Amino acid sequence: MIDTAILLAAGEGSRLRSAAPFKPLCTVGGRSLVDHAITGLAQAGMARVVVVLGYGAEQIEASLGGRSWPLAVETVRVEDYRQPNGVSVLAAERHVAGAPALLAMCDHLVDPALYRRMAEAGEAVTGARLGIDRRLDSDWIDLDDVTRVQTADGRIVAIGKGLHPYDCFDTGVFAVGPALFASLRALAAPSLTEGMRALARDGDAWVTDCSDLDWIDVDDQWALDKAEAWLGTITVG
Template sequence: MKCLIVAAGQGARLRVGVELKPLVPVGGVPLIEHVIRRARQAGVDEFFVVSGYRGDELRDALDGLAARDGVCIRHIVNDEWQRANGVSLLKAKGHLDGRFLLTMCDHLVDPGIFRALMSVPPPPDSVILAVDFNIVDPLNDPEDVTRVASADGRIQAIGKGIETYDCFDTGVFLCTPAMFAALEESQASGDDSISGAMTVLAREGRALAFDIGDRAWIDVDDPVALGKAEALLADGRL
């Protein structure tokens, strides 16, 4: 299984001793290295990482990781990293065919989420998003997380600002090439985000929701979330 990791943004809200967000240490290990380790535990054997802001520095660090751990990491460069995250994903078109995992460089998740999602064969021309139905007492900041409205296993709406929702976007997807076509359609209408592409798919009933159950995940986006991530690691929940 191949995995695409979006790691192009500036990440200005999380600068704790290190300028580049994917390299911020969490429990002494760079954030993106945690992401790669967990995906490998689930069975991923090839990674594609989209870099942008201070990309040379990140690529050098990943090349060192690849040599040290014997992991296959391929680089994709996004020179438009100031734009929304869907631009980074679309840069991967031509590098990935068939189904692949998509995740973010700053989302730490229980490897079981990857493993369970990989075991679900996505219907043709559909994309599956791992969602968290715990919206009452979430680990993540409910004012910052992307919200999702679902019904009968299908996504009805997605976005940070939607008022009616029943779950949260974990940032982990099982994609087919349909994602790239949806990104192109969304961008043509002025929305560069991954959520915009999922909205396109949702309108056609091709955006599916996968319940992660009680598995833990956290978006390490600021110092508060960093502290939570380190506590989860210490407790063995991630």
């Protein structure tokens, strides 16, 4: 099973600025998003997490360093947090040294069982394996913001926001291997979606169904309100 995670937490999070100056420190259910993510990864069996920081890096590092964690926590910074999120993924590459890693988003509240499922499913991954959700009528999905996915025979056919047709959603949890990093390095503006499209063309972008497990992307006040209400009905982190 994969035991190292990469946690992306570099973005500016401007749509949540009214709730917190730095998105990873935005609280949901009395705990910060980064706390939920790191604790959930530990519960899923991760031994180590590399947190990629950008906007507010000093303040978030101080928060992380101010407490003990149930797994090893390392941080790395991107030079420019305004660049596409693939730059954040590449910033963590040397920390995983070619081994498969779990890749997660700091602003997603995720059932630890989803992290674990992806860590188990992606143990031998070379490109990428994405956790997907086929609940197309979910009331916690923002259709204008979620990344949509079209699949066939266990592989990704197409991926992107506003995609039509589509048969599932991107949960923001991946198992990733060396080929994803290589595909990102080949891009002038490396976004994770474009990297996944390149892998899909090569037949090395796989999916694992996680439709029975809960997650929510906390991107704006609407989602934060949903998450606050929803958190009381599930066990996350």
